[in-house]
Amino acid sequence: MEKSAGSVGKVVVDNISKSYDVGRLKEPVLDRCCLTLPAGQLTVLIGPSGCGKSTLINILAGYEKPDSGSITIDGAPVGGPSSDRLVVFQETALFPWMTTFENIVYGPTVQRERLRDEIEKDAAGLLETVGLREFRNKYPSQLSGGMQRRAELARAMINQPRLMLLDEPFRGLDAMTRELMQEYFLRLYEDKGQTSLFVTSEIDEAIFLADTLLLMSARPGRVIKSMPITLPRPRVPSMLTSTEYLRYKEEALDILHEEALKAFEGGSQAAADFVEAYEERETVG
Amino acid sequence: MSLGATSTNAASNKSIPGQQVGEDWLYRAQRALTTPMPYLGIAGIAMFILFWYLTTEYFKLPRFVKLPGPVEVWTEFTNPDPIYGTSMYTFDYYKHIAWSSLRVMLAFALATGLGVPLGLYMGWKKKFKDYVFPIIEVLRPIPVLAWVPLAILMMPGREAPIIFLAFLAAFFATTLNAMLGVESIDESYFRASQCLGSTPWNVFKRVVVPGALPDIFTGLQIGVGVAWFSLVAAEMVSGEHGLGFLIWDSYVLSQYPVIVIAMVTLGLVGYVYSLLIRIVGRSLMRWTQKGQA
Numbered sequence: 001m002e003k004s005a006g007s008v009g010k011v012v013v014d015n016i017s018k019s020y021d022v023g024r025l026k027e028p029v030l031d032r033c034c035l036t037l038p039a040g041q042l043t044v045l046i047g048p049s050g051c052g053k054s055t056l057i058n059i060l061a062g063y064e065k066p067d068s069g070s071i072t073i074d075g076a077p078v079g080g081p082s083s084d085r086l087v088v089f090q091e092t093a094l095f096p097w098m099t100t101f102e103n104i105v106y107g108p109t110v111q112r113e114r115l116r117d118e119i120e121k122d123a124a125g126l127l128e129t130v131g132l133r134e135f136r137n138k139y140p141s142q143l144s145g146g147m148q149r150r151a152e153l154a155r156a157m158i159n160q161p162r163l164m165l166l167d168e169p170f171r172g173l174d175a176m177t178r179e180l181m182q183e184y185f186l187r188l189y190e191d192k193g194q195t196s197l198f199v200t201s202e203i204d205e206a207i208f209l210a211d212t213l214l215l216m217s218a219r220p221g222r223v224i225k226s227m228p229i230t231l232p233r234p235r236v237p238s239m240l241t242s243t244e245y246l247r248y249k250e251e252a253l254d255i256l257h258e259e260a261l262k263a264f265e266g267g268s269q270a271a272a273d274f275v276e277a278y279e280e281r282e283t284v285g
Numbered sequence: 286m287s288l289g290a291t292s293t294n295a296a297s298n299k300s301i302p303g304q305q306v307g308e309d310w311l312y313r314a315q316r317a318l319t320t321p322m323p324y325l326g327i328a329g330i331a332m333f334i335l336f337w338y339l340t341t342e343y344f345k346l347p348r349f350v351k352l353p354g355p356v357e358v359w360t361e362f363t364n365p366d367p368i369y370g371t372s373m374y375t376f377d378y379y380k381h382i383a384w385s386s387l388r389v390m391l392a393f394a395l396a397t398g399l400g401v402p403l404g405l406y407m408g409w410k411k412k413f414k415d416y417v418f419p420i421i422e423v424l425r426p427i428p429v430l431a432w433v434p435l436a437i438l439m440m441p442g443r444e445a446p447i448i449f450l451a452f453l454a455a456f457f458a459t460t461l462n463a464m465l466g467v468e469s470i471d472e473s474y475f476r477a478s479q480c481l482g483s484t485p486w487n488v489f490k491r492v493v494v495p496g497a498l499p500d501i502f503t504g505l506q507i508g509v510g511v512a513w514f515s516l517v518a519a520e521m522v523s524g525e526h527g528l529g530f531l532i533w534d535s536y537v538l539s540q541y542p543v544i545v546i547a548m549v550t551l552g553l554v555g556y557v558y559s560l561l562i563r564i565v566g567r568s569l570m571r572w573t574q575k576g577q578a
Contacts, residue, residue, distance in 0.1 A: 061480060062480075063476065081476070081479045081480045082480070082482070083480065083481055083482030085480070086480055086481070087476070087477075087480055089473055089476075089477070091473060093471075093473040093474060093476065093477040095474060095477075095478075095491070095492065095495070095496075096572055096573075097495035097496065097498070097570070097572045098491075098495075098572075106478075106481055106491070107481035107482055110478075110481065110482055110483045110484065110487045110491070111481075111482040139571075139572040140572075141572065141573075155481070159481065159482070
């Protein structure tokens, strides 16, 4: 598949707000949030914990409805959950009763739009790309955490969705596995060019992956800055030490630090990691 | 398990030579038979029989003296010309086993066929559960014996009431466990399935059923057990064949060794039933066993 798949999947999020009922009060989670995901690009969203990133993903996926505002994908408004917007979850949601292979072919099998041979060929290719060829007949419980995430990526990718939503997909993996996963993910992305929104709270991961980096404010969440990342593709880990990269990181951390402090003062202790990362940077610099 | 899953399983098994599949099956059957019967278990049974022998036949303790001892029971059971008419050589013995087995199988099949779908649907659709669950919860604690008069009034003939009683007990177990099975499925599997483009039927076939399968089989195990013991109660009250009838009839006729023969037989047959269910369950749920593929 060539990069032309990237011509679909332009997402425009316009002024969406969402609040949850907490007792008698309304707790706003998203406040007039606007963002655009350019077709075929990998956009990474980063923000302090609890800023409404997961809520935004749930709304884009169609699991929740915004209180106000609109979302369109290629000009058409989005409705409920559908296979053209796929979510890769924080926790693995591979079906434990199906083998890796059965999990991967699940989407196209139930959609019944493609021929069986074609599906199986695609699946075999994806298994190869994510390094799970020998594990095709294993059950998820027999795979390691990293393998499960890779299988999950493959299960989403095979559907050629217009939009891939990744909600901190590598959280909870150890540092080494995480790095490997980022590379697997980039390989898949750079191969297929599907419009993707990747949510993370790791600044290095964010810059390493992104075409565009969106920074989110403390709760109630709103996109406060959109940073184009012009590091060349394909990305390689050595870029993590380039001056360009460090400049991006500094700029992003400055903004995030401010937001983290706000969240911190606002009673959310979840922002502590950002404050910490910022201070660490000061001492290194 | 879903149709798609089984078909791909079959396809992937083709690469394995037939003999290996056979050996694998044999190995599992052997393990299933041997694992629940370790040496300590055998020693425990031996001690129990010894206790039984000492109290009834050796010391002849006051309240035990009327009971048949193991030696008496064994001689009767292995006697080609039994004093009371029932031993391993008589056709009658097997006829009673067959009658009871047939009734349990029927009751159990009904309880599975009606209870499992009902339970699955209750677990899947909360509204439906809201309607049905209270009725079940009120009926469930009523002991099966309390149903005997109504069963006889409601059901035609001699057989139907007995099967109904055995069915009723098993039905609650199969229904409620299937329901709990669905409720224990993590929400994320439903979400994933939905977002991958499943129709409701797909969700049912590929998420609800396989996800609930472990609990369904727990329910079937419990179900077959309670089907046996309510069957025996029903056969004692109204029946002219079957192991429960045999126990009661032998008591009335003071043929005490036969009571024990029938009781031990019940235990063994019940064990075989639950073993069969366990084996079927295991072969359907290979994904729950780590280290096997």
